[in-house]
Amino acid sequence: MHKIQLRHILNLLLIAILLSLNACSTVKKDGPPPFDVDVSKIPDAVPKAEPRSKYGNLMSYRVFGKRYQVMASSKNYNEQGIASWYGTKFHAQRTSSGERYNMLSMTAAHKTLPLPTYVQVTNLRNGKKIIVKVNDRGPFEGNRLIDLSYVAAKKLGMIGHGTTYVDVKAIDPLKYDRNKFEKPARMNDFYLAKHQHTPPTTLHYASTKQTTTRSSAVYLQVGAFKNKALALQMKKRLGTMFASPVKITQLADHKKLYRVQIGPIKDVATAHHITQQLKAVGLNTKQTIAYRAEA
Numbered sequence: 001m002h003k004i005q006l007r008h009i010l011n012l013l014l015i016a017i018l019l020s021l022n023a024c025s026t027v028k029k030d031g032p033p034p035f036d037v038d039v040s041k042i043p044d045a046v047p048k049a050e051p052r053s054k055y056g057n058l059m060s061y062r063v064f065g066k067r068y069q070v071m072a073s074s075k076n077y078n079e080q081g082i083a084s085w086y087g088t089k090f091h092a093q094r095t096s097s098g099e100r101y102n103m104l105s106m107t108a109a110h111k112t113l114p115l116p117t118y119v120q121v122t123n124l125r126n127g128k129k130i131i132v133k134v135n136d137r138g139p140f141e142g143n144r145l146i147d148l149s150y151v152a153a154k155k156l157g158m159i160g161h162g163t164t165y166v167d168v169k170a171i172d173p174l175k176y177d178r179n180k181f182e183k184p185a186r187m188n189d190f191y192l193a194k195h196q197h198t199p200p201t202t203l204h205y206a207s208t209k210q211t212t213t214r215s216s217a218v219y220l221q222v223g224a225f226k227n228k229a230l231a232l233q234m235k236k237r238l239g240t241m242f243a244s245p246v247k248i249t250q251l252a253d254h255k256k257l258y259r260v261q262i263g264p265i266k267d268v269a270t271a272h273h274i275t276q277q278l279k280a281v282g283l284n285t286k287q288t289i290a291y292r293a294e295a
Contacts, residue, residue, distance in 0.1 A: 056135075078170070083163060121152070
């Protein structure tokens with residue numbers, strides 16, 4: 001009799017565990033809300049001076065076996081990396097700062113910035129910019145830099161992609177000028193700033209005259225790298241931004257230099273348009289060379 005009761009209890013426990021696992025698998029699925037959100041009616045966060053939150057600002061903390069050092073200050077913070085977003089899974093749950101997460105508010109999570117910190121986030125794929133309040137810790141998956149709320153990600157135009165490459169710049173609330181941050185960003189791309197061989201600093205177009213025997217084409221040189229892997233990364237990034245071909249070339253007199261070029265481009269007007277797009281995503285147009293190449 002005792003064995004039968006014990007077996008019955010074990011069976012009930014097994015059923016309870018299975019039901020719990022099934023429930024968890026359902027609850028843990030993340031995604032957008034089951035209704036449409038008009039993000040044009042949701043304003044950006046407005047930077048304001050606030051004391052550090054009582055929670056989430058330990059000098060260091062450990063997650064998944066890795067220790068993170070919280071920054072003493074966000075002054076002059078400016079970094080580029082991958083942004084992701086989180087939605088219904090965490091909605092209404094407490095953030096690291098103690099605030100409730102609201103997927104319809106302009107907030108974000110960062111691993112090391114002080115809480116709270118206001119940051120300007122620029123989508124380097126399309127040039128869109130937002131301002132969010134960092135009030136949570138994360139993301140802790142892969143090499144991601146920042147986690148955005150659902151509505152912030154939608155305003156940035158990245159929902160369909162899941163992740164995107166962004167520039168994150170801390171804002172000093174005491175020096176915040178709305179007009180300044182609404183102007184197009186002028187940022188140094190981290191590939192170019194750290195690794196690019198500096199070409200001539202003037203932007204010039206060669207003669208547009210056509211030869212009688214050969215046609216010509218316009219090319220834009222976006223980067224020149226000593227490291228081929230970095231050149232390939234830049235080529236991949238540009239390939240997601242433009243319909244025009246992107247290629248890597250080496251000149252006979254600079255065999256150890258890998259030049260990343262967009263082209264051929266059909267005319268100078270199109271080349272100028274692409275140059276403006278490059279400028280909008282932070283690539284220095286003064287270091288972009290346009291020239292005619294014989295076909």
